[in-house]
Amino acid sequence: KRKLRNILITGGCGFIGSNFIHYLFAQSEFSGRVINLDKITYAGNPENLSEINSKYHGTRYFFVKGDICNLELVRNIFHDYDIDTVVHFAAESHVDRSIIGPAEFVKTNVNGTFILLEAAREAWLEKGRPEGCLFYQISTDEVYGSLGKTGFFTEETPYCPNSPYSASKAASDHFVRAYFKTYGLPVIISNCTNNYGPYQFPEKLIPLTILNASEGKPIPIYGKGENIRDWIYVEDHCEAIWCLLNRGKIGEQYNIGGGNQQKNIVVVKMICHLLDEKIGPLPSGPRENLIIFVQDRPGHDFRYAMDISKIVRELNWRPKTDFKTGLLKTIEWYLTNQEWVKRVKSGAYKNWIEAFYKTV
Ligand code: NAD
Numbered sequence: 060k061r062k063l064r065n066i067l068i069t070g071g072c073g074f075i076g077s078n079f080i081h082y083l084f085a086q087s088e089f090s091g092r093v094i095n096l097d098k099i100t101y102a103g104n105p106e107n108l109s110e111i112n113s114k115y116h117g118t119r120y121f122f123v124k125g126d127i128c129n130l131e132l133v134r135n136i137f138h139d140y141d142i143d144t145v146v147h148f149a150a151e152s153h154v155d156r157s158i159i160g161p162a163e164f165v166k167t168n169v170n171g172t173f174i175l176l177e178a179a180r181e182a183w184l185e186k187g188r189p190e191g192c193l194f195y196q197i198s199t200d201e202v203y204g205s206l207g208k209t210g211f212f213t214e215e216t217p218y219c220p221n222s223p224y225s226a227s228k229a230a231s232d233h234f235v236r237a238y239f240k241t242y243g244l245p246v247i248i249s250n251c252t253n254n255y256g257p258y259q260f261p262e263k264l265i266p267l268t269i270l271n272a273s274e275g276k277p278i279p280i281y282g283k284g285e286n287i288r289d290w291i292y293v294e295d296h297c298e299a300i301w302c303l304l305n306r307g308k309i310g311e312q313y314n315i316g317g318g319n320q321q322k323n324i325v326v327v328k329m330i331c332h333l334l335d336e337k338i339g340p341l342p343s344g345p346r347e348n349l350i351i352f353v354q355d356r357p358g359h360d361f362r363y364a365m366d367i368s369k370i371v372r373e374l375n376w377r378p379k380t381d382f383k384t385g386l387l388k389t390i391e392w393y394l395t396n397q398e399w400v401k402r403v404k405s406g407a408y409k410n411w412i413e414a415f416y417k418t419v
Pocket residue numbers: 069070071072073074075076096097098099100101102103104125126127128147148149150151152153167171197198199200228250251252253254255260
C-alpha cells in the first residue's frame with residue numbers, strides 16, 4: 060500500500076472530484092491532507108464540499124481557487140504542500156459544449172494536463188523521485204471511439220476519439236503515458252464509463268431527466284435514444300480509484316465500468332417510472348409523455364462498453380451498485396437538494412441549453 064500524505068486533487072469541486080473527496084475522508088485508513096485546486100467553472104461548485112470544508116479546512120483540507128494551466132501556481136502548490144500524489148479530475152467534460160466551443164477543451168484538458176505533468180516532473184524527478192509519488196490520470200471510455208452492437212473495449216484497444224472532448228482527453232492520456240515512458244514519472248491512468256449520482260451538473264442525461272421529469276418539463280433525447288452507454292454509480296468509481304491509488308501498478312492503464320449497458324431511452328423511461336411511483340404521475344399522465352426526440356448529436360458514438368477483467372483480476376474490484384438502486388439514490392438526492400439545484404441552474408445555463416437543443 061502507498062502512503063498517501065499530501066494529495067493534490069484537481070477539479071475537486073466538480074461532480075466526480077467532490078464525490079471522491081467525500082469518499083476519501085470517509086476512509087479510516089486515510090489520514091493525509093487534500094489540496095483541492097479548482098478554477099470553479101460553471102461545473103465547479105465549492106458548496107459540494109461545505110461539510111468537509113467546515114470540518115477539516117486548514118488542517119487536512121485546503122482549497123485553492125485557480126487554473127491548472129497556471130504553471131507558477133501549480134509549482135507553488137507542489138512546493139508549499141509537499142505534494143506526493145496527484146489525482147487529476149479537472150477537465151472540461153461535456154461533449155455538447157466541446158462541439159460548440161472546442162478551444163477551452165484543448166486549453167484545460169491538453170495544456171492543463173501538460174502543465175501538471177511538468178510541475179510533477181520538476182518537483183519529483185529533480186529531487187530524485189521520492190518514494191511513493193504518483194500522478195493519477197482520470198480518463199474516460201470515450202477515447203476508444205465507438206463500438207458496434209457487440210464487443211468491449213480492453214486496455215489494448217487503440218484510441219480512436221470522435222468528439223473534440225474525447226480527442227482532448229485522448230491527447231492528455233498520451234502525454235501522461237509519455238511522461239512515464241520518457242521521464243519515468245510514476246503514473247496510472249484509468250478510463251471509466253458514464254458516471255451518475257449526487258452533485259452532477261444538470262446538463263448531463265440523468266440529472267437533466269430527473270429534474271425535468273420531476274418539474275413536468277420536456278425531456279430531450281438525442282435521435283431515437285438508441286445509443287448505448289455503460290452506467291456506473293459514482294461511489295463505485297470512487298472506490299475503484301481508491302483501490303488503484305493504493306495498489307495499482309505504476310505505468311499501467313485500467314478500465315473501470317459498471318457492467319450496466321443501457322439504451323438512453325431505457326434510462327430515461329426508468330427514471331420516469333421511478334418518479335411516477337415515488338411522487339405520483341403528473342396530472343397530465345405518466346412522465347414518459349414528456350420525452351421529446353431532438354436532432355442527434357454530430358459524431359454521436361453508438362455504444363461504449365468496457366472489459367473490466369484487468370481490474371477485477373489484479374485488484375478484486377467490482378461495481379457494487381445495481382442500476383435501480385443507484386437511480387433511486389440519485390433521484391432521492393436531487394429531490395432533497397432543491398436549493399443546490401436552484402443555485403447551479405443559472406440563467407446563463409438555461410439560455411444555453413434552450414439554444415442548443417433543436418426539437419425535431
Ligand atoms: P465536471 O465538469 O463535473 O467537473 C470538472 C471540474 O474541473 C469542475 O469543478 C471545474 O471547475 C474544474 N475545472 C475545469 N477547468 C479547470 C481548470 N482549467 N483548472 C482547474 N479546474 C478546472 O466533471 P466530472 O464529470 O466530475 O469529470 C471529472 C473527470 O472525470 C474529467 O476528467 C472527465 O473527463 C472524467 N470522466 C468523467 C466521466 C463522467 O461520466 N462524468 C466518465 C469518465 C471520466
